[in-house]
Amino acid sequence: MWLALEIGNTRLHWALFIGAKLDCTWDTEYLPESVIQQLAQSHTLADLPPEISFPAPCSLPPLLTIASVVPSQTALWQTYPHVRVITLEQIPLKNIYPTLGIDRALALWGAGKTWGFPMLVIDAGTALTFTAADANQYLVGGAILPGLGLQFATLGQKTGQLPQIETESLVSLPPRFALSTAEAIQSGVIYTLLAGIKDFIEAWWQLYPEGKIAIKGGDRTLLFNYLQILYPAIASRLTVEPNLIFWGIAALKSHV
Numbered sequence: 721m722w723l724a725l726e727i728g729n730t731r732l733h734w735a736l737f738i739g740a741k742l743d744c745t746w747d748t749e750y751l752p753e754s755v756i757q758q759l760a761q762s763h764t765l766a767d768l769p770p771e772i773s774f775p776a777p778c779s780l781p782p783l784l785t786i787a788s789v790v791p792s793q794t795a796l797w798q799t800y801p802h803v804r805v806i807t808l809e810q811i812p813l814k815n816i817y818p819t820l821g822i823d824r825a826l827a828l829w830g831a832g833k834t835w836g837f838p839m840l841v842i843d844a845g846t847a848l849t850f851t852a853a854d855a856n857q858y859l860v861g862g863a864i865l866p867g868l869g870l871q872f873a874t875l876g877q878k879t880g881q882l883p884q885i886e887t888e889s890l891v892s893l894p895p896r897f898a899l900s901t902a903e904a905i906q907s908g909v910i911y912t913l914l915a916g917i918k919d920f921i922e923a924w925w926q927l928y929p930e931g932k933i934a935i936k937g938g939d940r941t942l943l944f945n946y947l948q949i950l951y952p953a954i955a956s957r958l959t960v961e962p963n964l965i966f967w968g969i970a971a972l973k974s975h976v
């Protein structure tokens with residue numbers, strides 16, 4: 721049994737593996753150093769700090785594997801006794817550049833190993849990223865832009881009169897030409913984000929007409945639902961899967 725931890729820019733994503741089998745996954749907030757120390761000293765479920773919200777009714781896995789794009793958080797978690805931090809060199813993709821995010825590399829590897837290459841992964845997380853590899857598992861490249869939550873947060877924080885829009889408050893598509901401030905922000909951010917995603921997907925299919933696409937990240941469901949309404953032909957070729965990074969980690973385990 722082993723634990724995997726993906727550290728994103730908003731929160732922590734956990735997975736419990738039994739051998740190579742992904743048993744369960746869950747998310748938590750960032751945890752303070754005191755909780756990490758408590759986790760390190762825990763031997764049974766009863767000792768566990770409640771913040772971990774560990775779901776398995778059994779003894780604690782000794783090994784923790786971390787994939788992080790937040791250096792300050794990596795440093796914090798390195799105090800855990802049996803920790804393994806995944807680095808880019810361990811990922812068999814070719815043509816990767818040294819500062820590529822480990823989350824992007826792992827998600828692409830996990831998706832490609834599962835469904836095949838060419839593969840494009842869209843990560844609708846804190847940042848929204850596109851990351852693609854060709855049939856020979858060469859990184860084609862990608863793009864990074866502010867994610868849905870970050871676009872709303874930036875408008876709320878860097879202007880004098882705009883309210884903060886919460887992504888949880890979004891349900892149906894806003895009117896395109898809005899007559900209130902809140903809906904005008906929603907319209908601007910959502911329709912341009914979806915048009916941008918559509919444009920990247922079309923460019924991907926220009927390059928690789930049979931190229932596969934997977935979407936992950938905290939805003940995946942919301943964006944996928946909107947895509948189904950606006951661009952159903954595109955949505956029908958997308959696979960929604962939150963655990964691509966953990967699949968990537970599992971695929972590495974058998975590789976190294």
Ligand SMILES: Nc1ncnc2c1ncn2[C@@H]1O[C@H](COP(=O)(O)OP(=O)(O)O)[C@@H](O)[C@H]1O
Nearest residue numbers: 728729730731844845846868869887937938939
């Ligand atoms: N419980 C939640 N806590 C935080 N963000 C959430 C939650 N549920 C959905 N989200 C959405 O997920 C996005 C962050 O994506 P996520 O993939 O979790 O982040 P990261 O991996 O970058 O830490 C935010 O923009 C937010 O809209």
Ligand SMILES: CC(C)(COP(=O)(O)O)[C@@H](O)C(=O)NCCC(=O)O
Nearest residue numbers: 728729789819820821845846847864
């Ligand atoms: C682009 C990211 C910030 C995405 O992080 P996330 O939104 O998943 O927390 C992360 O993958 C990162 O820091 N990448 C390094 C730069 C690059 O990939 O080129």
Ligand SMILES: [K+]
Nearest residue numbers: 728823843845
């Ligand atoms: K991520």
